Amino acid sequence: MRSDAMTSSPITGWTRETWAALADRMLLGVRPYASAGHARITLPGAAGGYGSDVDGLEGFARTFLLAGFRLAGEHGRDPERLPGLAEWYADGIAAGVDPSSPERWVRPEEHAQAKVEAASIALILDLTRPWIWDRLSSSVQERVVDYLGSVVGDSGYPRCNWVWFRIVVETFLRSVGGPWSASDIEDDLATHESFYREDGWYADGDERSFDHYVGWAMHLYPVLWSRMRGATGDSGGPGVLDLAASRQDVDRARLERFLQDYLRLVGADGSPLIQGRSLVYRFAAAAPLWLGAFAGVGKPGQLRRAASGIVAHFAENGAPDGRDLLTLGWHGEWRHLAQSYSGPSSPYWATKGMLGLALPAEHPVWTAAEEPLPVERADGVSVVHAPGWLLSGTKRDGTVRVINHGTDHAVEGAQVGDSPLYARLGYSTATAPLLSTRAWGNPVDQSVALLDVDGRATHRAGMHTLRIGVVGDGAQRAAVGASVARARWVSADHEQRDHGSGRPGETRDAAAITVVSILRGSWEVRCVRVDSLPDQPGAVSLAQRLRIGGWALADQISVQSVADEPPARPGARVRRASLESVISAGDGFDEAGVHTDDDASPLGTHSATPWVAGPVLPGQWRSVVVGLWGEPEPGDGSALQREPTIVLDSERAHIRIGWPDEQWTEVELPPAPVENVPGPETN
Template sequence: MRLPPEDRDLSPHTGYTRAHWEAAADGLLEAAWRWSSPRGAFLDLPGRPSKSGVRSDGLEGYARTFLAAAFRIAGAGGADPNGLLSRYAEGLSAGTARDGAESWPVILDHFTQGQPMVESASVALGLRLTRPWLWDRLDPEVQDRAEEWLRGALRHVPAPNNWYLFPFTVAGFLESVGRGDAETASARGRALELLETWYHGQGWYSDGDGRAFDHYNGWALHLYPVLDGYLAGKSLHGDRLREHLESFSLLFGADGSPIHFGRSLTYRFAAASAVGLGAVTGSTPLALGVSRRLLSGSLRYFLERAAVDENGLLSLGWHGPHEPTLQSYSGPGSPYWASKAFVCLLAGADHPLWTSVEEAAPSEGPDRVLALPEPGFLVQSSGGIVRLHNHGSDHVRPFEGEVAGDDDPHYGRLAYSTHTGPTSAGNPADNHFAVVVAGVRSVRRRIHPLGAAENWAASWHRPVFATGSPMVPGLRVESLTVARGVHELRVHRVIGAPPGARVELTGWATGAEAVSSLRPLQGWTDEDEVVAPQGTAYTAWARMPRLTGDASAGLFVALATLSADALPDTPTTFTDLTFTWPDGVTTHLALEPLGVS
């Protein structure tokens, strides 16, 4: 990828300017188009196919790169120095042809052939953004064929989550070109109705019914409606995006890394798309120098860590290829949802997003702890590392039972960070409290929040076992995290444990990128270290501290630490439910309910 020289006067933190974003878009698009089908309807990128099959994957490559091209060209007022629009126009013509050699898969219900519905939103948004230079110049027959293919998204059932915003986006495009009707109005109305039920406050949506709070907030649940309103010349939920960015802006490390939490992390710097959207639309509480710091920091972070392979393509993974990061729906074109970050290019070259001097990211300031009771998060920032203590997001849908699956590394752990990734399902679990019955360790599935305020958050769950009896009657674990500086006080109360049960607590899984410790304070009898041979997204091989004890003790207290440098000296005391931190501040625990008094 050919990037221009750094500008450390304008961008003292990253060196990146708008020209770097344009060059990154150009480089990614140039590389991807080397793998196009003869007429360009498919970009058949190399790599393991998704469960949807290679034709769907080829459409995904077309649609997601089209989105990056559309942001790039629309932000430049239609300038298309690399001749991309003619390629996408030809691909659209071939893809929407009936029974042609490059005809796209039709859009069906999500449970039969749903992936094309996802890609229809990127096609529609790309067409809307480039309308004067692409859509308006198409033959009427091609326009009609494109409309008919897109309407498949309006006539079939989306997945019960952010997918409802795909027909919403398709309908928005059709209405913008004078092709709206009752069908488009219905799709838009239904999506907005559901969006209301998924909004929990503090700028956070759940991804469908239930309590799935993750990066889909930024790159889907905020992006589609806010951008739709902006393109239509009106405001739509911009106030929610503004409130979201107040907390979300803290979830980037000083090195630019987003928080490593939730599914679809192969989208990488798409995590910053909400930051760019807020800057473009004015729906942001951030100084624009801070916005660019977060955007460019995230882009640079991945470009410097092998996210782009030897072919110039975004790989399936986090830094480089990383199988445990992926889901079954991930295919070679999937990483190009990273294209959503290029929404920032809709701000022209003279926009303050690009002319303001970069300012420090929130995580580069003083130590900070932020409680978010609505999603059940406790965000802790210290020394450039950001931690997310999860007491509210579980990705277990309402119609699924507690035993709907085994350990989910992307949601089930107690904590996540910008510098460590969860261990894979086949390795010992990091940041996990397990009840061990007859040699079988429990997992944490559905999470029930107990509260969050100031520097603490708490929750409870029913331990689930993969073999033998899936649950023990009456067994319940309550968990509390209190954060200060680089330290986390972890408190767990076990209720209803059967005779002979044991408990285990693990800390952060680290390699060379960070160090961690786990100090027993009450209830624990033994401590050692375990390894994760498959490593994490950050390290090829990881180790983590572990504490064990007899479940009959009931209350278990430990002090966890994660640092980028040597672990600090931590003189502390814990007596009579009162913990004294290294700086002399005291925390008093409450048990009914579990929390801080």
């Protein structure tokens, strides 16, 4: 490690030059796939769901983000490895907006995806104004305005992060004397505001959609937009409303609060939480960390350590690949991770995570020494109220776990299938939800489900959150979450377009399932009760078994099942290298096993999930212990492998837990949930 890296980057070894070299390789890597005039960059692979014309526009616009960051951070000077960078992209703009060019771009009124890409183009034209926009000929500028101006008054923007695409485009147009609408921007800002929940968290739309879009969209655009020339009162003439002034302090405070939670969601190995849609954007997850530096919130050294850790995690695991290209996948290529809107150029939204390069080398975020992540400092237990998450990070293995009692990419009472990306009970930085067709239809990993006579599992999306909080202080601190779901079987159409949501289909109700999670360290104690539905009391008789699944592990070679000898009670465990997943049942369970699935995880070809099962016993509380841990040193897991001691009193609805470190937690379980069971009428 170089001396400058030792001084400023003692944890990751990544300096600004490391970042710049990666960015330049990525920009050079796409050039062989550019059209003659540079307007389209169509990367290798099957065309995306929107066709090759959109793919080519995405390739230009999303790499233009990175080119713009490089130019801004160098004050307009060409990077040594990329002479003529501004001119290369300026040529592409001229060809893209020329209606007579064979490379012309799909227009926003022709295809909705062009509205997304138009925002990236407008954002970077504003950021690099002296070096690209100001040097375009007047005729090209007029064509750019004509291309972007078609969004004004367009009512076809979905109610989600898309509102920012129109805001950004019209704000740029305002700054160059083009058409824009104050009512459009005001309406879109009001829509954005309606998505705010609490503690710095937004939902990506009206549903309970909490994922990486909170950072790389719902926080990113307000911060960058406020710095656009068209967002300030000195643009557009005297007396024109300063669009951003009234929001800046609020947006900064919300970002600061969000980052407190977000930093706790990054694993020591740099992995972001593997949850939510558009995971092919990979290290775009670093974007909100750089926003902290732009907004002047957070500790610069810790922000950069987290961002460098995220990008390094992917760079060291095959992304970009040997061609310096980003493919559809997580580490390597794995097309099952893509949504139906993803094409071969889509992964380049990852360049948002390289936003820090827009800040010059002398900025404190680059000069401050790296500081450890929360998970590197100490074990921590906390909660995030908006998405209904319990968090536990363990220093010894650097793993962050999330137990989910409030996120499903749906609304309460929705009658859809579970999306593995959102509705599972657990997510982590070391595991991924299973995403095969089998997993979408028949949940096993991180599930509590009733099985019918054919072995089909129920779904839980649309659940009602009962409790999210912390009990105990200091060493006794534990997180507690609870939810109740109207469990039902769903016969979903697996051929529908996949935007990450649970899939609709014909449903058949089963019962109410209440789940309580007590999380501390590497362990979750999961309490479960099945009750008949008040409107369909006989439906529970259709359920043959109750099955509870633990953490799914995946590997390219194999995942080892580990047998307990002799088994003290039903339970199973699986191991991948030094990572271990275990589930152990209390009274009322009589069966255990390991569910295997191939080509179901972005982390490896072969996956294995431990599970336990037992008869359906309505009205009775039962408990299982679910564990996930890694061993940094061989044999250093003896304390972890001592399972918590459970004293469950079903009649009193009370549980007492003795943890492996001899601390104790007591929790009162919720009463019969009849009045809280969400149904279709709440949707």
